[in-house]
Amino acid sequence: MNKILYKKQLSETVFLMRVEAPLIAEERKAGQFVILQLDNEYGERIPLTIADADKTEGSITIIFQVVGKSTTDLAEKAEGDFIETIVGPLGTPTHIKNYGTVVCVGGGIGVAPLHPIAQALKAAGNKVITIIGARNKELLILEDEMKAIADEFVVCTDDGSYGRKALVTEPLKEFCEMDPKPDMAIAIGPPVMMKFCAETTRPYEVYTEVSLNTIMVDGTGMCGGCRVNVDGKAKFVCVDGPEFDGHKVDFDNMISRLNSYKKFESDAHNCRLDQQIKEKEEAAL
Numbered sequence: 001m002n003k004i005l006y007k008k009q010l011s012e013t014v015f016l017m018r019v020e021a022p023l024i025a026e027e028r029k030a031g032q033f034v035i036l037q038l039d040n041e042y043g044e045r046i047p048l049t050i051a052d053a054d055k056t057e058g059s060i061t062i063i064f065q066v067v068g069k070s071t072t073d074l075a076e077k078a079e080g081d082f083i084e085t086i087v088g089p090l091g092t093p094t095h096i097k098n099y100g101t102v103v104c105v106g107g108g109i110g111v112a113p114l115h116p117i118a119q120a121l122k123a124a125g126n127k128v129i130t131i132i133g134a135r136n137k138e139l140l141i142l143e144d145e146m147k148a149i150a151d152e153f154v155v156c157t158d159d160g161s162y163g164r165k166a167l168v169t170e171p172l173k174e175f176c177e178m179d180p181k182p183d184m185a186i187a188i189g190p191p192v193m194m195k196f197c198a199e200t201t202r203p204y205e206v207y208t209e210v211s212l213n214t215i216m217v218d219g220t221g222m223c224g225g226c227r228v229n230v231d232g233k234a235k236f237v238c239v240d241g242p243e244f245d246g247h248k249v250d251f252d253n254m255i256s257r258l259n260s261y262k263k264f265e266s267d268a269h270n271c272r273l274d275q276q277i278k279e280k281e282e283a284a285l
Contacts, residue, residue: 001082001083001084002019002020002021002036002082002083002084002085002086003019003020003080003081003082004017004018004019004020004077004078004079004080004081004082004083005018005019005020005057005059005079006018006079007077007078007079010063010141010142011138011139011140011141012138012139013065013066013067014063014064014065014066014109014139014141015063015064015065015066015074015075016051016061016062016063017061017062017063017064017074017077018054018057018059018060018061019059019060019061019062019083019086020058020059021034021058021059021060021086021088022055022058022059024050024053024060024086024088024089025053025054025055025057025058025059025060026055026058027089028050028053028060028088028089029089029093029094029120030093030094030096030116030117030119030120031049031091031092031093031094031113031116031117031211031242031243032049032050032088032089032090032091032092032093033047033048033049033050033088033089033090033091033113033242034047034048034050034060034062034086034087034088034089034090035047035048035086035087035088035090035216035219036048036062036074036083036085036086036087037083037084037085037086038070038073038074038077038083038084039084040084040085043070043084044069044070045216045217045218045219046064046070046071046074047090047213047216047219047238048062048063048064049062049063049112049113049116049211049213049242050062050088050089050116051063051112051113051115051116052115052116060086063109063112063141063142064109065108065109087219088219090219090238091237091238091239091241091242092239092240092241092242092243094117094120094209094243096117096120096121096124097124098124098125098126099121099126099183099184100126100127100182100183100184101126101127101129101180101182101183101184102121102126102127102128102129102182102183102184102185102186103129103130103131103172103175103176103182103184103185103186103206104117104118104121104128104129104130104131104146104150104185104186105130105131105132105133105168105172105185105186105187105188105189105197106130106131106132106133106146106168106187106188106189107132107133107134107168107187107188107189107190107193107194108133108134108135108139108189108190108193109141109189110187110188110189110190110193110194110211111132111140111141111142111146111188111189112141112142113188113211114132114146114186114188114211115142115145115146115149117186117188117211118130118146118149118150118186119149121186122149127151128149128150128151129150129151129152129153129154129175129182130146130147130149130150130152130153130154131153131154131155131156131168131171131172132146132154132155132156132168133155133156133157133158133166133167133168133189134156134157134158135157135158135159136157136158136159136161136162137157137161137162137163138161140155140157140162143155154171156168156170156171167193167196168187168189168193168197169193169196169197169200172185172187172197172200172201173200176200176201176204176206177204181204181206182206183206183207184206184207184208184209185197185201185206185207185208185209186208186209186210186211186243187208187209187210187246188210188211191212191251191254191255191258192251192255194210194212194246194249194251195246195249195251195252195255197210197246198210198246198247198249198251201246201247202247207245207247208245208246208247209243209244209245209246210243210244210246210249211241211242211243212226212228212237212241212242212243212244212249212254213237213242214226214227214228214237214254214257214258215257215258216237216238218238219238220238220239221236221238221239221240224236226238226241227257228241228244228249228250228253228254228257229249229250229253229254230244230245230248230249230250231245231248
């Protein structure tokens with residue numbers, strides 16, 4: 001059982017929680033994630049990046065977006081409540097060294113897993129250029145935290161409600177056209193956003209890592225749910241990743257596999273809403 005020590009709502013659908021997990025906090029490295037389960041008997045297993053950790057407090061920070069039944073249930077928990085199971089740290093840590101200049105691109109909720117990576121890259125002596133984006137101002141997260149890390153900082157919104165009206169690929173292309181060009185790029189966000197970031201850097205031969213967030217069950221490579229094609233070979237995000245060379249990932253195949261689960265997610269969410277309506281009607285009688 002893992003106690004929720006702190007909870008904060010970052011936007012309409014995004015929440016931050018600091019959770020008691022001393023062993024994970026002690027061992028975690030940038031780029032790693034946990035799998036949590038609210039109900040050990042029937043609960044869905046949810047993979048979430050470790051956004052931060054405090055060894056002294058014995059806690060890890062998770063940031064998640066409400067998209068279905070399980071994340072809705074998690075969002076309804078309060079400080080002092082418990083998460084039944086958290087397993088981790090899982091995945092291969094980010095390879096951190098002094099590359100030179102690194103462009104870190106985060107889209108939407110992807111800014112959360114990008115934060116510890118950008119922190120570690122800065123600590124290793126890199127010049128860190130950070131680009132974060134969202135559909136609108138209300139959906140931006142961790143702006144102050146990312147700005148504090150960055151040597152150069154750009155904010156984009158699709159609708160122009162804040163920062164620069166542009167997709168994140170626009171400033172990314174501009175940085176790639178500079179002389180000298182960046183030594184590396186890291187892009188984390190929705191699959192389509194990562195795909196086009198990789199396509200943006202490809203002509204400039206700027207090595208680009210992406211962090212994939214696929215369907216996972218066990219987190220040990222046994223179930224095969226997180227399988228992706230990388231350079232024509234099958235890889236498992238939970239053990240081989242979550243980070244891969246974005247120029248070699250078959251994003252179309254990955255997106256197709258993710259969409260195959262949409263109906264099940266929608267059915268589970270709608271079933272939960274029907275149950276809530278029923279409970280309210282019964283309480284009103």
